[in-house]
Amino acid sequence: MTAAASARQILTRLTEVMASRMHAQGKLDAVVEIIGECLTSEVCSIYLLREGMLELFATRGLNKSAVHVTRMAVGEGLTGTIAANIETLNLAEAKAHPDFLYRPETGEDKFHSFAGVPIVYRERAVGVLCVQHVDPRRYEDVEIEALQTTAMVLSELIANAELVDEEEARGLTEEQTAPATIIGLPMVKGLGAGQAVYHQPRVQITQVMAEDIEAERQRVYRAFDKMREQIDNLAGQAEFGVGGEHEEVLETYKMFAYDEGWSRRINEAIDSGLTAEAAIERVQQHTRMRMREIDDPLLADRMHDLEDLANRLIRIVSGQLGTAASQGLRRDTILIARNLGPAELLEYDKRRLKGVILEEGSLTAHVVIVARAMGVPVLGRAQSVRGVIREGDEVLLDASAGNAIVRPLNQVADAFHARFTRSKERQAAYASLRDVEPFTRCGTRIQVMMNAGLRDDMSNLAMTGADGVGLFRTEFQFLVSATLPQRERQTRLYRDVLDAAGDRPVIFRTVDIGGDKSVPYLASDIARNDENPAMGWRALRLALEREGLMKAQARALLEAAGGRALYVMFPMVSEVWEFDAARAVFDEQLAFLRAKKKLMPERIHFGAMLEVPALAEVLDLLLPKLSFLSVGTNDLTQFLFAADRANPKLAQRYDWLSPSILRFLRRVIQSSVGSGVDVGVCGEMGGRRLEALALLGIGFRRLSITPAAVGPIKELVRKIDLDELSAAINGWLADPAVDIRTELSAWAAAREIETD
Incomplete structure (x- = not known):
């Protein structure tokens, strides 16, 4: 008889038992008889997990008096080993196994052969189904597979009949009910608390046996x-x-x-x-x-x-294809996923989404960029999440520290929420600076701008009192779209953004996609073969080759800015000719629109991002062509150190306050002196208080940062004297043996300046 036939014979008879009005114990007693008969086995027994012990619930062939008397711990004896390891045992001579344990009350001493399979419910063993025979023999594969199939049906019966404790029926181990800490890589810093919700909900199998x-x-x-x-x-x-x-x-x-x-x-x-x-x-x-x-x-x-x-x-x-987003979030939520796309993240209610934990993820993934723009903390590279976090568990996420506490003790939760409250109070204090201009103690006005990429982000401009948008990432519209966004759709977005900004400037960065921010509708052989996508066919390189894409975006920006100032910035410029080529596309579209008698921008300011170190060597040639220059510290850092930020082993290895970075940035500032070109920083570095001190100390006067960092940086600016700060920074840079991070932290502490 085949395994399928054996199992079918058992399942046919089990169907009748399940459908009967017999009580749960009676059903188990009937089950062991059916299995024993169908497999011609002298013994068939069912052990179930109750109060942390495996208890004999039903048997055919062993002493009936042992039922509900014989109990063993998980890991004890052959039955306990099966449950502990969730493995199958098939032994010709049970006593020869090192884990064999004799229980005299069962009367099993005359049986030699033994086979057992775990009864698994939701990936955890809640019991064991085993058979025994007098003669020493290994059970055939068809018999083992029939047992495994039967065990699966039993798991549903056992859970539905509440034959084991509720938590045990749900397949929970101590590790899944006790407090636990998940360690990961900080991707978007911040605090968040809520109940765990899986992005891909587990499908609950409600019908096990087939009708057809x-x-x-x-x-x-x-x-x-x-x-x-x-x-x-x-x-x-x-x-x-x-x-x-x-x-x-x-x-x-x-x-x-x-x-x-x-x-x-x-x-x-x-x-x-x-x-x-x-x-x-x-x-x-x-x-x-x-x-x-x-x-x-x-x-x-x-x-x-x-x-x-x-x-x-x-x-x-x-047919259960929907994500948790389609069902709607009903409470404050920490979202759990293996990975997420930006469009998937945007489907969630931002009011309820308090944080994200990813099993995978990388610092350069575009979902991280979107999450940062949304102000949602993200913890990535969190291993073994599914084995620890259950749907509905309380989770305290500290993405800044790189951990999440699951099922916290009351005192831990109280301490976290107290810290969360203090954080919110600080944010409220920063919000009070919304209308205060950020002047240093020595009277220098610092421009504190914010980064954005979504239409909804523009509400943060008024809330934070930022001086404008120093980086509007136009690629977000491309990343969350299934097809290339039409020019009219782009124009509407850019016009809405400018309307929301009013008289404050918005610097639009032309599309930075390709490489590590891929979109399927622009796939190419070149992009697919990039071994290091961050340094590959992306940003301006892609846009200049895809001429239609660049032309459509240029015209959309020019039309949207009709009658007002337009700031345009080109990403990842490596050589001067690339800037010239990009500028030529805009000039061509400008001429076209003039010929059509369209309303033109009052003035256009062209800028470039300094992300590729090579550009620093030709600044004397580029600066005369620019209105402004923005240093992109995220990419610049990985290029300077030849360290892929997406590699978890390197992600936190190189310090933004190393002499290498600060000396390079100071040289950029010095190269621009007298050029009349405004030089600023846009990137995560400028949003950290300690790093911001260093940037201001070497000469930067414009920072573009996340909206959440605007208040803290404005408060920081008002506490410093630039002459004193610059003298300290330059002194440390003259002696590279000094640990600048430690020295700067001590300098700030001595002046009662809080750092991150």
């Missing part, structure tokens, strides 16, 4: 076709085609998606009488058990990929 096997098979066939189509589409997206790790992940996905062995095993599970969803889950459980037997980190990664793919298949076959 052929109909279930067709459902799986259709789901496989749709899943393979999705994976093939991913292959055409630049985000999954830049080589290295992404390419390996994609190849693994494709390998599993087209693995005939995987689909065959699911079909065999359906043949045994399971629904499509239950069959996928059954094979998934089997794979987990097999993988646990192999201590190989690479296979562990592959298992993670298969889990993700199997979850995708279950969502497709069940």
Whole structure:
């Protein structure tokens, strides 16, 4: 008899038992009889987890007096080992196993062979189903697979009948109920508290046994076709085609998606009488058990990929394709996801979304940029999240410190909320500076501007009292769109932004996409082959080659700014000719619009971003062509140190206050003296109080930062004397052996200036 036939025979009889009005204990007693008969096994027993112990609930072949008497700890004996390791045991001689434990009250001394499988509910063992035989023999594979399928059906019966404690029925270990700390990489700093919500909710399988096997098979066939189509589409997206790790992940996905062995095993599970969803889950459980037997980190990664793919298949076959965003957030939420796209993040209610925890993620991912603009703290590279955080758990997220506390003790929660309250009080104090101009103690006016990228961001201009928008990231509209945004749509956005800004300047950075901020509709062979996308075909390089894209954006900006000032900044300029080429596109569109008698901007200010170190060597040639220059500290830092910020081993290795960075930036300032060109900083560095002190000390007078940092930086500016600060910074830079971060922190503390 095949495994499917054995399982089908058992499931057919189990269906009748389940449908009966028999009480739960009676059903278990009937189950062990059915399994024993169908597998011609002299003993069949069911142990269930109750009060932390495995208790014998039903048996055929052992002494009935042992039922509800024999108990053992998880990890104790063969049964406890199966539950602890969530593994299958198949032994010809049970006593030969090192974990064998004899319990005399059961009368099992005459039985030699033993086989057992875990009863798994929501990825945790809640019991064990085992069989025994007098003769020493290993059970056939068909018998083991029949046991595994039966155990899956039992898990639903056990949970629904409340035969184990509620938390045990939900598959919870002590690690999942006790307080825990998740460690990760700070991606967007900040504090947030709320209940855990998974971006991809787990599909709850409500029906295990199939009514029509052929109909279930067709459902799986259709789901496989749709899943393979999705994976093939991913292959055409630049985000999954830049080589290295992404390419390996994609190849693994494709390998599993087209693995005939995987689909065959699911079909065999359906043949045994399971629904499509239950069959996928059954094979998934089997794979987990097999993988646990192999201590190989690479296979562990592959298992993670298969889990993700199997979850995708279950969502497709069940029709439960929506994310948590489609259901709406009902409470303050910490969102949990493996990864997120910017469009997916924007679907969530910002009033309820208090933080994000990503299992993966990188500092350069565009979802991080969007989250920073939204003011949502993000913790990335958080390992083992799914094994620790449950849906609905209370989570205290401290993305600044790189951790999250799950299910906190009352005193820990009280301390966190007190700290959160103090943080809000400080923000309220900073908000009181909204209408105060940021002058230093020595009387120098510092421009404190904010970064933006969404139409909704513009409300922060009035709330913070920023001097304007020093960086409007126009690529956000491209990143959250499925197709290239039409010129008319771009024009509406830019006009709305200028209207919201009123008489305050807005510096529009032309689109910075490609490379590490890929969009599928601009995929190319060049982008897919970039080994280091941050240094690849992106930003101005892409825009100049995609001439239609640049022309459409130029015309949209010019039309939107009709009758007022327009500030345009080109990203990632490496050489002077690139700036000239970009400026020529705008001049051409300007001439075209003049010929059409369109309303022109009153004046146009052209600027460039200094992100590529090579540009610093030709500033004498570029400055005469510019109205302003903005230093992009994020990219500049990784280029100067040849350190990929997306690499977690390097992300926090290089210090913004190192002599290398500060000397370079000071040289840029010195090169611009007398040029009449306004030189500023736009980037995360300017939004940190200690780093901002250093920037002001070497000569920067314009900072463009996140809206949340505007108040703190304005407050900082009013406490410093620039002559005193500059003397200190220059002194430390003259002696590179000095730890500037430590020295500057002490300097600030001596003057009662708070730093981050």
